[in-house]
Amino acid sequence: xxxxxxxxxxxxxxxTQSATQQLSGNFQTxxxxxxxxxxxxxxxxxxxxxxxxxxxxxxxQVEQQIDTNSKLDSLISxxxxxxxxxxxxxLGKSVVLTNGQAAxxxxxxxxxxxxxxAAAKTTLTVTDSSGKTVYSGQGxxxxxxxxxxxxxKDNNGNQLADGSYTLTVASAAKDGSAVxxxxxxxxxxxxxxxxxxxxxxxxxxxxxxxxxxTLVAN
Numbered sequence: 001x002x003x004x005x006x007x008x009x010x011x012x013x014x015x016t017q018s019a020t021q022q023l024s025g026n027f028q029t030x031x032x033x034x035x036x037x038x039x040x041x042x043x044x045x046x047x048x049x050x051x052x053x054x055x056x057x058x059x060x061q062v063e064q065q066i067d068t069n070s071k072l073d074s075l076i077s078x079x080x081x082x083x084x085x086x087x088x089x090x091l092g093k094s095v096v097l098t099n100g101q102a103a104x105x106x107x108x109x110x111x112x113x114x115x116x117x118a119a120a121k122t123t124l125t126v127t128d129s130s131g132k133t134v135y136s137g138q139g140x141x142x143x144x145x146x147x148x149x150x151x152x153k154d155n156n157g158n159q160l161a162d163g164s165y166t167l168t169v170a171s172a173a174k175d176g177s178a179v180x181x182x183x184x185x186x187x188x189x190x191x192x193x194x195x196x197x198x199x200x201x202x203x204x205x206x207x208x209x210x211x212x213x214t215l216v217a218n
Contacts, residue, residue, distance in 0.1 A: 087199035087210050090189045095201065095213040100166040102185035103204030107152040107159060109185075111167045114145045116180040119171040124148060129164045139169060164206035189213075 102109045115122065122139035134154045140146040148167065152160050171179035191202035200207040 084194050084199055087192050090201055090213065091192060092189065094186060094188050097185050097208055097212050098214050099208065099212045100168055100183045101164055101206055101208055102167065103187055103206040104152045104162050104165050105204050109150045109152060109165055111148045111183055111185045112145055113148060113169045114182045115143050115171055118143045119179045120174040122169060122171040125168045126150060127166050134160060162205055
C-alpha cells in the first residue's frame with residue numbers, strides 16, 4: 001500500500017502567499033503616499049477632513065483584507081489536511097464505485113448493473129480510458145440486479161491490456177422508452193494519490209475520486 005506526497009496544498013499556499021504579498025505591497029505603497037501627502041500639504045490649505053477620513057477608511061479596509069486572506073489560507077490548509085487524512089482511512093478497504101469504472105486485471109473485470117423495470121433490449125458497452133469503445137454486447141432484460149464478468153477481450157477476440165475501463169448500460173422498453181439503469185463495481189484500495197487538487201483512490205491501475213466511493217467494507 002502506498003501514498004503519494006501531496007503537492008496541491010503547497011501550490012495553493014504559494015499562490016495565496018503571492019496574492020497576500022502583493023496586497024501587502026499595495027498597502028505599504030498606500031501608507032507611503034498618504035504620509036507623503038500629509039508632509040507636503042499646504043499649511044494654509046490643509047487636506048479636507050472628509051477626504052482624509054475616506055483615506056483612513058481605505059487604510060482600514062486594506063488592513064482587514066490582509067488579515068482575512070491570512071485566515072482563509074489557514075482554513076483552506078486545515079480543510080485539505082483533514083480531507084487527505086480521511087482519504088488515508090480507505091487504504092486496504094473494499095469500496096463500491098458507481099461511476100461505471102472498474103479495473104481490468106489479469107484478464108478479468110467485474111460489474112453489476114441494475115434495471116428498474118423489465119426491458120425489451122439491453123446493450124452493454126465497455127470503453128477504455130480514452131473513451132474508445134472496445135466491447136459491445138447484449139445484456140439481461142429482466143428487472144433487478146445482474147452481474148457482468150468481462151474477460152478483457154474486444155469484439156474481435158483480442159486480449160486488451162490491464163487498466164481502467166468503464167461500463168455503460170443502455171436499456172429500452174417495448175415502447176421504445178428508456179429504462180433507468182445503474183452500474184456498480186467493487187475493488188480494494190491499494191493506495192491514495194494526493195498529488196492533485198483532491199484525493200484519488202488507487203484501485204489496481206485505476207484512480208477514482210474519493211467522492212465516487214459509495215460504500216466501504218473491511
